[in-house]
Amino acid sequence: MVGGGPAGLACAAELAGRGIGCTIIERREALGGRAQELACKGSVHCRQCDVCRAHRLRDQVLASEAVTVLTGVELEQVERCSGRYRFALRRPTEAIDGGRCSRCGKCVEACPTGAMAKRGGRIRLDRGLCRSLQGLECERCVSVCPVGAIDLFGEEHLSVSGGAVVVATGAREFPPAADPRLGWGLVPGVISSMQLEAHLEGRSPIALGPKGKVAFVLCVGSRTSKAGTQMCSAVCCKYSLRQALALRERASALGITMFIMDWRGLDGEDALLRELEGSGIQVVRARPAEVVEEEGRPAVRYAGDGTVRCEAFDVVILSIGLIPALDDGTLTELGVPRDELGNLVDQGCGDRGLFLAGSCLGPRDIERCIEDGISAARDAIAYLEGGDG
Template identity: 40%
Template sequence: MLGGAALKGVLIIGGGTAGISAARTLSRFGIQSTIVEKAPCVGGQANELACKGVRECVKCDVCLAVDDVTYALQDENIHFVTGAKVELLERDLGRYRVTLESYPGIIDRSKCMACARCLDACSSNAIGRYMSREGPLLQIDIDACKHDTEGCHECQDACEREAIDLDQEAEGQQVEADAVIVATGSTPFDPKLDPRLGYGTVPGVITSLEAERFINLMGTLPDPLGKGVAKVAFVQCVGSRDPRLQAHLCSKVCCKYAMKLARQAATANKALNISFFFMDWRPTDRQDDLLAWARTNDKVEAIRSRPAEIVLGEDGRPTVRYAIPDDAGIAESGFDLVVLSIGLRPNSDNKTLADMLGARLGPHGFFFGEGKMVSALESKGIFFTGACTGPKDIEESAMDGAAAASKAARYLEAER
């Protein structure tokens, strides 16, 4: 049980950057919190990201998120429940009684080597891969798994170490809290939903998140074709600002992180040729001004055009086809590597959580961060923060989490 007769506590749903920041801020006020995270580890998407600084800090904020997790794990006021989801939330006499559900035994961590054979075998995309401080972890989303409904056991058959037991029963747990902070974050766009871009079908086409993971581990961009990377393309706004995909919003983070990835790669390989395909460039920092970089570096090309498609070229490399800016023609160019800068989408379970909380989602599927309905929920001790209210980078998520914690602290003080 969280809290007690003389102790007030906060339940934080989501253990990413905003949730961790909220918990640390609450701790400074002397308020205990319990973070419930559906992934097997806390840290969120920031766990996947790489430091972009080669010789000096470039303000990518990855270290900010990593340090916050380190301090939070050592904080006695912060408690963690990972691999769990909120199944039921009820308010009674001003307190919240929350039922959690988890499946801790489906994948035996002592046997699992994170080889990802189960992930490749799963036809329902029910297995997620997460980066923790100890390395990669795999987890099965029981709601997406077809074992109970169709008797599927593809992942279990694929596991040579017999680390998967799909017959494990769910475990329930109840916690109580005086306030709730929703910090469930967002979901990276799945580029397979836009097959024109060749992800999964054209060798050498990867996502920005995959590039981040590789740099995090190896310190350089991947070479999926094994021929050396002399020419790389970054394709912006993949899953953002695209009405065809019901993705109307700018994801805000893609320009910043793609630019810092490109600069890191260029610093590591002085001979690297870099091309950016973009609609509009929206830098948040002077260091991220692509057009200025392209004007002063003959190995950097800024092409204001959204690719029509990415296909396999005759030389076995990915070929980008695009409309020539200010021209009626079509051009194509081959690359050793194409990085798709994927945007941020709302979580698929936002509607379920919104119904549970008595909240409403905005037109793009994110929670409202302000307005009359939000004010009404805040008066009952429910607060929304971070990328669950719309795309945010690490710095903005951390600041938003701290702000939500301050609101929650004021609410608890007023309820005394």
């Protein structure tokens, strides 16, 4: 399994449930994919956002003896020989040799970013904060260590093989800076929907004020021939509506406006639409042209009732869509075709024991990714039982 998001996890859990061993190859340090960074959107009552389903699957997979989990690994090479796939992988080794380290703390003092820190009686490196690992000149920790216990660039090589492969590598979020008209990173108070997820989860609070005014701008990076993709993101209406209702639940005096083109993907979500009706959330059918700064606040400019309007808010949330992940050299070696929009296409791949699942096939929500993962597992079992694997 390449990719440990909801689709890959569901696939691994299904295989394990049927007594078939598998290995998850995950690039990030932890399993869960994007769901790891998403918030539950129903603090008082469940809004069926499925984020907790993804968390439960992760726990189930981590507890399973049939699943080997390799996190923090990069694919180096893949080859198929005598009907079996073989992946060559690379993984960074522990930067600090615990056996040699005397815990003197000199590296912690020398580190300019706080990447080296004493935690639980040991010194640990936060790789994301390390200047040297971001390609910048530093290595101060290495030069001050009196016992030579630090190697920032050490790596080990691993190899994994199997009779079938499931690719569940996900999609990418549209980077909001790629549409500068909407002001992300330029106008104070403009944030992305992923930043709002961190706020809802309490990881990175945003000052909304009890009576503040908040706007959601939907379809950012989707359904456009300008910045982004022509595809509908399939998830942004649903998650934005749940986010807006969750915000309203927390601060009932908050003024919330949602700028939408139309509602998509809300079939079967009658409960959400009923909740919206009674919520006081204002819905404006318009695709805003830009977000500008007006007296230090973000103001949304849009066409409404035949005139151009400009309305100021305290916070503007850009509901970013999902777009195809960038080409990955090693996955390209697997020869999976893409459609004209860049999504992977399951075209005759099953004949060679290669199956696809989740949002690498196009934007979709967690529920659909889980269904995909389960069906990829069943297809892989049928392939292996067919004797071709």
